Amino acid sequence: xxxxxxxxxxxxxxxxxxxxxxxxEPPTPGDWLDPVEVLDDWDGPQFSELMDLEVDGELLxxxxxxxxxxxxxxxxxxxxxxxxxxxxxxxxxxxxxxxxLSFDGQRRxxxxxxxxxxxxxxxxxxxxxxxxxxxxxxxxMEVDWSPEGSTIVGETLFVSxxxxxxxxxxxxxxxxxSETTRVPLxxxxxxxxxxxxxxxxxxxxxxxxxDVTNPPAASAVALLDLPGPAKDLEVDGxxxxxxxGAAGIAxxxxxxxxxxxxxxxxxxxxxxxxxxxxxxLYVADWNELRVFDVTNRDDPRLVAKEPLPxxxxxxxxxxxxxxxxxxxxxxxxxxxxxxxxxxxxxAPDITVEPIFAQLPxxxxxxxxSSVITITNEGSEPLVFxxxxxxxxxxxxDGPVRDDVLAPGASVNAVLRYHAENAASFLGEVVIxxxxxxxxxxxxxxxxxxxxxxxxxxxxxATWVDWQGDTVSFSEHAGExxxxxxxxxx
Amino acid sequence: MEILFQExxxxxxxxxxxxxRSFNESAFTLERFLDQTQVTFDVVWDExxxxxxxxxxxxxxxxxxxxxxxxxxxxxxxxxxxxGAVEAAIDAALAE
Numbered sequence: 001x002x003x004x005x006x007x008x009x010x011x012x013x014x015x016x017x018x019x020x021x022x023x024x025e026p027p028t029p030g031d032w033l034d035p036v037e038v039l040d041d042w043d044g045p046q047f048s049e050l051m052d053l054e055v056d057g058e059l060l061x062x063x064x065x066x067x068x069x070x071x072x073x074x075x076x077x078x079x080x081x082x083x084x085x086x087x088x089x090x091x092x093x094x095x096x097x098x099x100x101l102s103f104d105g106q107r108r109x110x111x112x113x114x115x116x117x118x119x120x121x122x123x124x125x126x127x128x129x130x131x132x133x134x135x136x137x138x139x140x141m142e143v144d145w146s147p148e149g150s151t152i153v154g155e156t157l158f159v160s161x162x163x164x165x166x167x168x169x170x171x172x173x174x175x176x177x178s179e180t181t182r183v184p185l186x187x188x189x190x191x192x193x194x195x196x197x198x199x200x201x202x203x204x205x206x207x208x209x210x211d212v213t214n215p216p217a218a219s220a221v222a223l224l225d226l227p228g229p230a231k232d233l234e235v236d237g238x239x240x241x242x243x244x245g246a247a248g249i250a251x252x253x254x255x256x257x258x259x260x261x262x263x264x265x266x267x268x269x270x271x272x273x274x275x276x277x278x279x280x281l282y283v284a285d286w287n288e289l290r291v292f293d294v295t296n297r298d299d300p301r302l303v304a305k306e307p308l309p310x311x312x313x314x315x316x317x318x319x320x321x322x323x324x325x326x327x328x329x330x331x332x333x334x335x336x337x338x339x340x341x342x343x344x345x346x347a348p349d350i351t352v353e354p355i356f357a358q359l360p361x362x363x364x365x366x367x368x369s370s371v372i373t374i375t376n377e378g379s380e381p382l383v384f385x386x387x388x389x390x391x392x393x394x395x396x397d398g399p400v401r402d403d404v405l406a407p408g409a410s411v412n413a414v415l416r417y418h419a420e421n422a423a424s425f426l427g428e429v430v431i432x433x434x435x436x437x438x439x440x441x442x443x444x445x446x447x448x449x450x451x452x453x454x455x456x457x458x459x460x461a462t463w464v465d466w467q468g469d470t471v472s473f474s475e476h477a478g479e480x481x482x483x484x485x486x487x488x489x
Numbered sequence: 490m491e492i493l494f495q496e497x498x499x500x501x502x503x504x505x506x507x508x509x510r511s512f513n514e515s516a517f518t519l520e521r522f523l524d525q526t527q528v529t530f531d532v533v534w535d536e537x538x539x540x541x542x543x544x545x546x547x548x549x550x551x552x553x554x555x556x557x558x559x560x561x562x563x564x565x566x567x568x569x570x571x572x573g574a575v576e577a578a579i580d581a582a583l584a585e
Contacts, residue, residue: 358566455563465532479503481503481556485554486506
């Protein structure tokens with residue numbers, strides 16, 4: 001669909017009125033400061049896959065897939081100082097790993113690990129990090145269930161255990177753990193406790209509220225359906241924010257904990273897997289971080305986004321985020337990064353989808369096209385400062401230099417490929433704007449790559465399913481089939 | 490996806506979840522995952538035939554999804570999970 005009207009409206013919204021006789025002055029690109037700035041990245045040993053992070057005062061801890069728990073001094077968040085990496089007596093010594101962690105406020109850390117392909121054993125371990133450059137394991141306990149996120153309140157440990165529900169344990173003075181009760185739940189991913197209530201992100205079953213006035217007698221008192229799988233959550237007084245995967249984030253009123261009310265949902269482009277509260281609500285959204293102003297407690301407002309470093313072909317997924325005031329910490333496969341959020345800064349913020357345009361097959365002499373959507377998610381007008389189509393077989397029908405996109409506005413560009421032959425084609429369009437953190441975005445267009453693409457016949461396949469049976473694509477001839485490639489993480 | 494599947498299976502819709510063995514996932518992990526998610530559609534191993542590496546490079550970032558129409562032709566392909574776009578593509582294909 002062509003959208004010249006939308007672009008015209010966006011241009012009007014962003015341009016001052018000029019006398020009809022004179023040439024309009026080109027807009028002046030803003031000299032904006034980035035609302036979210038990178039402060040520092042890790043200076044410690046190489047790791048792979050950053051999982052969960054937590055902050056306790058000047059100490060930051062995070063779990064990794066194969067290098068155990070890593071501890072950093074964050075007293076100067078612009079100069080992160082590596083302190084130690086801790087391993088665990090349970091699990092694999094070749095691939096020390098944890099997935100989630102929580103602090104008890106007394107410099108004890110509980111880490112959890114659910115079994116997976118690299119490291120099969122599920123366990124809980126308690127570490128003493130009072131000497132943070134030499135953490136000591138106090139206890140470790142293998143379990144036959146699947147522990148995920150946890151929260152410590154005094155001597156009580158609450159662990160979300162997927163289909164084992166909310167598992168409540170005592171932490172003894174020596175750090176040893178003993179289970180006291182379980183509250184049955186469908187698929188508990190994360191738990192946060194406030195006053196006498198535990199709030200559980202319960203996967204597709206939404207939010208569960210558990211009365212923990214007397215932890216050994218804990219019982220679920222409310223369940224709230226949510227429009228996506230609840231994976232993580234944070235509590236802030238009478239409000240609760242839930243990460244809902246592809247559905248974004250939910251805001252829930254818990255002024256009556258026994259009767260939670262869904263107030264608002266904000267979709268995000270990625271998969272929201274982690275939330276953290278500081279001066280704002282920070283969201284780990286797969287390839288980027290998103291910052292929401294929650295001054296209006298009924299309606300979080302997107303105020304900034306920050307791309308994560310994209311250093312691998314597989315993208316830059318982030319699973320965890322932690323915050324302290326205006327400083328936030330996140331990371332991806334191999335990076336841990338500290339950022340500062342500047343609430344007083346306004347700026348334009350460009351989003352381009354898709355960055356990789358897969359054009360339909362084109363035979364010699366024909367044209368194939370794809371729609372690219374450009375959105376200004378920032379708070380100031382976005383000024384295009386350059387548009388470079390780097391191949392004469394490509395045509396760009398969209399915003400060009402000196403065009404302006406108003407805050408909140410979107411425009412569709414049409415990218416056309418005029419094929420001279422049926423050979424595979426790869427070309428680029430470079431979009432330049434006054435966005436302070438992404439001044440240049442490269443859109444890659446691909447056609448006739450020889451692989452399978454939109455419009456081509458699916459070549460068919462036979463697979464073995466997880467129970468060992470054969471599944472053939474041809475069994476579903478005449479049906480509409482969704483093929484979804486996934487991994488369990 | 491489970492909800493998508495349940496709501497549309499009567500109309501001739503099927504889902505094949507392809508687990509990417511290239512990321513070194515084991516049967517143990519997959520079984521645990523399926524226990525947790527309780528999906529009822531087909532879940533298979535990607536053994537590299539039409540798998541991970543058979544897709545064109547522009548679709549490289551993970552995850553990737555494709556919708557195949559009743560005539561066997563691909564009508565939708567994406568490198569990111571976009572629930573709205575996938576659902577729209579499926580419904581358009583079912584309506585044809």
